[in-house]
Amino acid sequence: MSGGRGTALARKRALLGGKHLLLLVLAAFMLFPLVLTVSTALKTDRDVRLNPFGLFSSFSTENIVTAWTVGSFGDYVLNSFLLSVPSTLLVVVLSTMGGYTFARLPFRGRTFLFYLVLLGLLVPFFAYMIPLYFQLRSMGMLDSLVGTNLVLASTGVSFGTFFMRAFFSDLPNELEEAARIDGATEWQIFSRVMLPLVTSGAGALAVFTFLQNWNNFLVPLLYIPGGEYRPLTTGLYLFLGGRSLDLGPLAAGTLITILPVLVLFVVMQRQVTQGFLSGAVKG
Amino acid sequence: MSGAVGPSTVAPKRAARVVSHAPRSTRRAQTRLGLLLVLPLMVVVVVFFVIPLVNAIYYLFVDFNGINPNPPFIGLQNFVELATDPAVWDAAVNNAIWIVFGTVGPLALGLAFALLVWGVRRGSVFYKLAFFVPFVLPQVAIGVVWGWIYDPTSGWLNKGLELIGLGRVTTGWLGNPDTALYAVLATAIWSVSGFVFVIFLSALRNVDADIMDAARLDGANPWQRLVHIIVPQIMPVFLMVTTITLVGGFSVFDIIFIMTGGGPAGATEVLGTYAYSSAFQLNRISYGTTLALIITVISIPFAIWLNRLQRRLSLQGTGA
Numbered sequence: 001m002s003g004g005r006g007t008a009l010a011r012k013r014a015l016l017g018g019k020h021l022l023l024l025v026l027a028a029f030m031l032f033p034l035v036l037t038v039s040t041a042l043k044t045d046r047d048v049r050l051n052p053f054g055l056f057s058s059f060s061t062e063n064i065v066t067a068w069t070v071g072s073f074g075d076y077v078l079n080s081f082l083l084s085v086p087s088t089l090l091v092v093v094l095s096t097m098g099g100y101t102f103a104r105l106p107f108r109g110r111t112f113l114f115y116l117v118l119l120g121l122l123v124p125f126f127a128y129m130i131p132l133y134f135q136l137r138s139m140g141m142l143d144s145l146v147g148t149n150l151v152l153a154s155t156g157v158s159f160g161t162f163f164m165r166a167f168f169s170d171l172p173n174e175l176e177e178a179a180r181i182d183g184a185t186e187w188q189i190f191s192r193v194m195l196p197l198v199t200s201g202a203g204a205l206a207v208f209t210f211l212q213n214w215n216n217f218l219v220p221l222l223y224i225p226g227g228e229y230r231p232l233t234t235g236l237y238l239f240l241g242g243r244s245l246d247l248g249p250l251a252a253g254t255l256i257t258i259l260p261v262l263v264l265f266v267v268m269q270r271q272v273t274q275g276f277l278s279g280a281v282k283g
Numbered sequence: 284m285s286g287a288v289g290p291s292t293v294a295p296k297r298a299a300r301v302v303s304h305a306p307r308s309t310r311r312a313q314t315r316l317g318l319l320l321v322l323p324l325m326v327v328v329v330v331f332f333v334i335p336l337v338n339a340i341y342y343l344f345v346d347f348n349g350i351n352p353n354p355p356f357i358g359l360q361n362f363v364e365l366a367t368d369p370a371v372w373d374a375a376v377n378n379a380i381w382i383v384f385g386t387v388g389p390l391a392l393g394l395a396f397a398l399l400v401w402g403v404r405r406g407s408v409f410y411k412l413a414f415f416v417p418f419v420l421p422q423v424a425i426g427v428v429w430g431w432i433y434d435p436t437s438g439w440l441n442k443g444l445e446l447i448g449l450g451r452v453t454t455g456w457l458g459n460p461d462t463a464l465y466a467v468l469a470t471a472i473w474s475v476s477g478f479v480f481v482i483f484l485s486a487l488r489n490v491d492a493d494i495m496d497a498a499r500l501d502g503a504n505p506w507q508r509l510v511h512i513i514v515p516q517i518m519p520v521f522l523m524v525t526t527i528t529l530v531g532g533f534s535v536f537d538i539i540f541i542m543t544g545g546g547p548a549g550a551t552e553v554l555g556t557y558a559y560s561s562a563f564q565l566n567r568i569s570y571g572t573t574l575a576l577i578i579t580v581i582s583i584p585f586a587i588w589l590n591r592l593q594r595r596l597s598l599q600g601t602g603a
Binding site for chain 2: 016019020022023026030031032033034036040052053090093097098100102104105107110113116117119120122123124126127128130131132134135150151153157158161180186187211214215217222232233234236237240247250251254257261262265266269272273277
């Protein structure tokens with residue numbers, strides 16, 4: 001009896017071991033491009049020339065320095081923040097206010113406005129990016145921080161409003177009624193009672209939106225044709241086009257581009273995953 | 284203000300109840316705050332989404348070259364040209380290939396990963412990170428690194444193939460018109476699979492463990508359990524993911540533009556890259572816009588159809 005149970009257990013354990021082995025091999029495959037980036041970025045210049053893709057065959061930070069200074073990746077980092085932070089804040093603020101309205105403040109015509117916002121989930125940026133270019137040009141908003149931040153925000157608010165609305169809809173009506181009986185104004189109900197209860201949702205939205213904006217390629221490609229506010233994504237693309245043979249600095253530039261993403265992802269994994277999971281409704 | 288029964292919304296019952304409960308002064312205050320809160324959002328949506336979208340529709344019927352402020356009206360000429368442009372059809376074929384493989388690949392890999400990680404306790408956080416990380420990376424970075432892996436002389440793919448005795452199939456993967464599209468596709472599948480994996484993994488958590496145990500006792504093998512028990516239970520999620528990857532496949536742009544720019548010799552040209560180059564490299568703004576809008580219009584029925592199917596299935600699930 002006990003022997004039979006023992007072998008069954010051993011078989012189960014062996015199966016689990018095999019599973020782990022397979023998973024580790026798969027994880028190594030999935031992570032390999034990342035490993036290759038780090039390895040190439042941290043080589044000496046000479047080693048890059050001789051053996052560009054050999055893993056961790058030397059160590060130096062000279063490529064990082066070259067990319068940061070000569071490759072202007074230092075400027076690109078700053079620009080990426082200047083384009084991602086305000087647009088993210090804008091998305092979170094506008095979506096929170098809009099989400100609250102669409103969840104809890106009924107008025108005539110509200111449904112029409114909500115459908116207009118939701119239309120943004122159905123129509124991809126692609127469909128209207130070309131006319132938007134000429135619109136921005138006539139508004140004097142090409143190559144501008146304000147214009148690009150507003151465009152980035154506009155690509156995020158549809159999902160953001162939808163996302164925040166779900167949080168506000170879940171809050172119990174009793175809260176609102178109790179506050180009203182206590183003499184709170186509508187504004188106070190929103191700002192003092194309801195708002196503190198959706199901070200985790202707003203946080204997830206912020207992390208998710210920041211990643212989207214940081215990674216955005218098409219918006220800066222189209223609307224920042226000059227170089228003044230070029231962020232990391234189009235900066236790296238430009239470097240790839242002009243100096244693709246400078247493998248060391250190119251790898252370093254790639255590492256600089258993805259490092260903030262990686263840090264944010266590892267530290268706030270739950271928020272990121274939550275955002276992407278609910279972002280899935282975007283289809 | 285007089286029609287106090289409430290606006291005819293999608294959820295009239297709920298809206299009416301909220302309205303009828305509140306006294307008139309509250310309703311007025313709510314309207315005032317609502318308009319105030321929603322105003323900035325609507326300004327952004329109208330200026331940066333609705334107006335350009337309406338302009339896009341206007342561009343369809345004129346011949347705008349980017350300079351002329353009063354472009355000539357040309358009726359349906361853009362559509363006629365589109366239908367007879369062989370480059371459009373070549374791009375559409377590539378797009379179709381992309382949609383099929385770019386949907387099936389991540390679904391299969393993502394499901395396989397999820398089934399493997401499902402039930403694994405130790406290290407599951409690490410596996411989740413490892414599989415999901417390619418999805419959060421910027422596409423430019425992905426394009427750069429995979430360009431090295433596909434490098435004809437010193438890339439890891441060719442080196443690996445030589446190592447296992449397949450030296451004759453080595454090639455310049457992105458430079459060879461026969462392989463370029465599939466090389467970029469493989470990169471995209473690598474990047475999207477982790478996203479599908481995370482969604483499937485969270486769906487698997489809801490699979491009924493009792494039914495699984497019962498099936499195991501009845502002697503159902505793993506394959507039977509997958510097909511008859513797991514897949515039906517995660518079907519709504521399966522359809523949702525299919526919708527996302529499918530619709531994304533129609534408007535694919537970034538990764539192709541970055542890795543091959545549509546080349547070599549148009550081998551990776553899809554509707555998205557063709558629309559971009561028409562508009563911004565050839566200054567055929569109207570033609571490019573027509574293409575871009577067509578892509579959207581084709582993809583929407585797929586999205587709606589799959590969405591309906593998904594909703595019906597998940598309603599069945601809750602009804603049972």
